[in-house]
Amino acid sequence: MEAALAEKIVGSLKAAGVNLITFVPETRLSEMLPLIEKDEFFKLVPVSSEAEGVSIAAGAALGGKVCAAYMEGPGIWVSSYNIVTVGVRYGVPMLLIVGYVGSMADKRNTFLYVEYGIKMVAQLESMGIEYQILRDGDGLETKIADAVRMMNALKKPVALLFTGEFTI
Amino acid sequence: MIRYDCFEWLAPQMKDELVVTSLSGQRVEWGHLSHRDADLTLGSMGNALAVGMGLAIALPHRKVFVFESDGSLLLSLFNLPTLANLNPPNLAVFVFDNQKYSGTRISWPTATAGKTDLAAIAKGAGVEHSVLIREFEEFKREATGALKESGLRFVVCKIEESLVHRKIVRSNVDLLETKYKFVRYLERTEGKPIFAGRG
Numbered sequence: 059m060e061a062a063l064a065e066k067i068v069g070s071l072k073a074a075g076v077n078l079i080t081f082v083p084e085t086r087l088s089e090m091l092p093l094i095e096k097d098e099f100f101k102l103v104p105v106s107s108e109a110e111g112v113s114i115a116a117g118a119a120l121g122g123k124v125c126a127a128y129m130e131g132p133g134i135w136v137s138s139y140n141i142v143t144v145g146v147r148y149g150v151p152m153l154l155i156v157g158y159v160g161s162m163a164d165k166r167n168t169f170l171y172v173e174y175g176i177k178m179v180a181q182l183e184s185m186g187i188e189y190q191i192l193r194d195g196d197g198l199e200t201k202i203a204d205a206v207r208m209m210n211a212l213k214k215p216v217a218l219l220f221t222g223e224f225t226i
Numbered sequence: 227m228i229r230y231d232c233f234e235w236l237a238p239q240m241k242d243e244l245v246v247t248s249l250s251g252q253r254v255e256w257g258h259l260s261h262r263d264a265d266l267t268l269g270s271m272g273n274a275l276a277v278g279m280g281l282a283i284a285l286p287h288r289k290v291f292v293f294e295s296d297g298s299l300l301l302s303l304f305n306l307p308t309l310a311n312l313n314p315p316n317l318a319v320f321v322f323d324n325q326k327y328s329g330t331r332i333s334w335p336t337a338t339a340g341k342t343d344l345a346a347i348a349k350g351a352g353v354e355h356s357v358l359i360r361e362f363e364e365f366k367r368e369a370t371g372a373l374k375e376s377g378l379r380f381v382v383c384k385i386e387e388s389l390v391h392r393k394i395v396r397s398n399v400d401l402l403e404t405k406y407k408f409v410r411y412l413e414r415t416e417g418k419p420i421f422a423g424r425g
Contacts (some may be wrong), residue, residue, distance in 0.1 A: 106307050109304070112303060116273075118284040122284055140273065174326060
């Protein structure tokens with residue numbers, strides 16, 4: 059991902075009030091991590107599994123933080139139990155920032171990723187998760203703000219799937 | 227050592243500490259003995275420690291107690307390296323290890339009935355204060371320390387399997403009601419809104 063796009067994501071998250079982000083490092087959006095790390099507005103929480111990333115974000119959200127769990131696409135499967143258990147069933151708002159690997163617009167799509175990509179939407183829909191697919195930086199701040207408003211209205215996780223220009 | 231005895235001793239000493247419990251009998255027993263809005267009885271396996279870590283990070287000035295079970299922690303062992311590296315000084319974790327999946331009704335043994343030592347795993351993950359205790363007096367000492375002192379504390383309590391919780395009438399307070407009571411309590415005591423948005 060180009061540096062300008064990484065800055066745009068981080069600026070948009072900050073503008074939307076997201077102030078705690080759990081993460082397992084991944085391959086498409088990773089350029090945003092150093093930017094988040096050096097900005098004291100954010101609490102950046104490295105985790106060992108996307109599963110605990112979701113549950114830690116849930117706990118922090120109940121404690122008053124505006125939270126996101128950042129992961130690569132397969133992390134949605136790793137954390138599906140946690141998304142349903144503490145996110146959906148308990149009703150806790152959080153943003154799922156997902157590197158949408160294996161999707162049609164993924165510029166680095168290979169056999170390593172494609173099976174996750176083609177099943178992602180069905181997986182999210184099976185859990186009742188609202189989502190947006192983001193292919194470029196146009197209107198990014200508005201789209202992230204919309205997702206945060208949606209997660210707060212629903213009191214459930216909402217996913218942003220980053221592909222296209224974000225995967226270069 | 228019996229878990230119910232531990233809870234019966236600890237519950238009256240709790241003031242504004244936050245408590246997160248996992249599933250199993252401990253949710254029923256703690257819910258029976260403690261009737262505080264500061265209790266978050268999660269009702270799921272493999273989540274209490276992570277949710278407790280999140281709370282401890284979000285509210286570093288509040289003491290957070292997590293009550294885990296061996297079965298629940300075994301489902302989420304990846305929490306332990308994260309716990310060690312985050313090292314939240316306001317978090318105390320008590321793992322009530324009865325070496326059984328009691329909820330199965332056939333008391334199927336967990337890995338801790340075999341060779342597995344959860345305190346040693348936590349120690350190896352980097353949690354400095356990780357101890358294994360077997361006696362009620364040791365529990366009282368650790369719990370008192372957790373109430374009065376700062377510093378991450380991870381205590382594996384080897385307990386006898388007890389089926390007290392099966393004799394307790396289950397609460398009709400559902401998960402959403404528990405969540406809202408807990409969040410509204412935090413909003414009152416922290417003096418800030420937590421859930422954004424008004425109707």
